[in-house]
Amino acid sequence: MKFEAITIKDIAKALGLSISTVSKALHGSHEISNETKAQVLAYAKQYKYKPNPIAQSLKRGRSKSIGVIVCNIDNNFFSQAINGIESVARQKDYNVIITQSRESYDREVANSEHLSSRSVDGLIISLSAETSNVDHLVRLHQKGLPIAFFDRVTDAIATHQVIADNYKGAYEATRHLLQQGFRRIAHITSSPSLSITTERLHGYRQALEDAGMQPDQRYIKLCEHGGMIQEETRQALMQLLEMPDRPDAIFTASDRLSTTTLSLLRQMRIDIPGQIALVGFTNSISADIFNPSLTAVVQPALEMGQQITELLIQLIESKRPVTTFQKRILDTELKIRDSSLHLPRL
Amino acid sequence: MKFEAITIKDIAKALGLSISTVSKALHGSHEISNETKAQVLAYAKQYKYKPNPIAQSLKRGRSKSIGVIVCNIDNNFFSQAINGIESVARQKDYNVIITQSRESYDREVANSEHLSSRSVDGLIISLSAETSNVDHLVRLHQKGLPIAFFDRVTDAIATHQVIADNYKGAYEATRHLLQQGFRRIAHITSSPSLSITTERLHGYRQALEDAGMQPDQRYIKLCEHGGMIQEETRQALMQLLEMPDRPDAIFTASDRLSTTTLSLLRQMRIDIPGQIALVGFTNSISADIFNPSLTAVVQPALEMGQQITELLIQLIESKRPVTTFQKRILDTELKIRDSSLHLPRL
């Protein structure tokens, strides 16, 4: 079964013209008389001629498609970002091919190679939690493939980046907990190799220090798999809960960590925020119907997707090699809800 | 900036062979001596030769990619389904191009035409809420483009379908509410043109009738935009709440309607399930941390995505025209949580 479309050759035959004449007519070349142009255009319109993009890609050496690698699409942050990517790409007539690394280094490598061999014109990437080495991307980049990073970025490749203000987001979240009167504030975060981890960790630490407190390493839990493995998150949480001076608040550093932590605490029948308060990075559209509603650091995911796509397309379409790169840092928003309220002591 | 890869021609030149010999060697043709094959293969491996998929597509007339049109990806049902689609597609070496209709008929038409002109080999579709006419798809199908439907299907095109057992899911949800002692059970659902709407409505009605009750049209609210427009859902809900014999339970028919309804009820400070119980179709991974945790009809989204992709690829790769089609109906699961508990009257 296959899909037969009308080609330039069909038009040429039907009108008794040569293939090149038709092609030029369709492109409005001055070499072709208005008469012939009109004739060709009319015929093309009538039979709904659409140039075969595959043939065009082959000829032009560009496929008008961009590849995207994120860890996961069933996560509101990334699905919103993808909405942004798609909207800009479509508007500029690029196709988007989405792939998921599921936080696995191996899948990220496989996807990047697969996409580049599928001749995407460029790549948009948010690194996987397992990725600490970006040689696979360096290779592609050196061969001339435009790459742009968002969210989880690396400085090992000189290119555009779009991130949220992770430092400030984390700082504000932590300061908010401090202002609410919490003192033993734990932080559950992802793999230390991720840019977002270090930035958020930094914001968290700085807020504590600015409040005259000494960040305590025991209160910081790293989850290498970024919440993809629930057991890992559970253990991190258990370690916190079993401490003699157990935290009175937790700041979680990602969407999945936030929902997983909330879910686990509820399963353990731990009252939030009564026994432990919770603030998390999350773009979940349901954060206000969680139990309790979840105080969240919200990233401008849609805008991030839009901007990184614009930057990538600039890179792709640039005639001359680009040598100066942008690092855009977009503002986050702290949405205060019930999970971080300091209840009066009973 | 462009990405230069090694071609078959480069290999030919380097080894002093002809292009066709190299091609045949790479394909293991019997026409080529083992010696030459080994030489070519070694060279190809060393220089990481990858056939240019665009050239292959042009030659073969197939692009090894499939298009997907869903209303939305930031919705756990669809993102899970896409996970299923991707996993099967990737395993069979197909690319997946995902697009969103956002419940708009116009965008669905535009996307389907764009995808077909981008020479996808086939299309997987879940219809938009606004779509009542599928002529745009009929046209493509008649031209020979393989199409397969999941979730929101149509019988206007003879092809494979994969759906959840919407009738049974709705029946069980309604029966559950009845068993809990609720009597005035309302139903908020999507556009009546959608298959899922009629099937779920049917299950809802039948459950009431089997309990000796007469379905009351006033308790059934249709949202043409399937929850994409919050105001529409709000009005439907308000109409229910303002009825003299206001419902004591609501059964919502889709992911977005469920979360929106829950959110609205909470904003109005209506106690769930005390004043109104709630059961919804949803695949939200956070349903158990909602407030209250949400009793849900869960669809096997991943499996649905996998199965429809297998069926589509069968269609694409079939040598002879396929004349018998499958309609697979997968089981749903009712997850009972707090939102539907009948509390003792105070």
Add this chain to the structure above:
DNA sequence: GTGTTTGGCGCAATCGTTTTCGTAAAAAAA
């Protein structure tokens, strides 16, 4: 009337691959 310009179009190469067909040399059969 000869020479030059220009308008309008077609030829053919090209992108990278696949595939049919032809052919030279080597091997086998006569």
Add this chain to the structure above:
DNA sequence: TTTTTTTACGAAAACGATTGCGCCAAACAC
């Protein structure tokens, strides 16, 4: 030795579109 078969390879067309170049005829200049 001659004929046939086999082996191993190359030439070329094709997929659909783009584009530089060449060509013919009409229009113009002189």
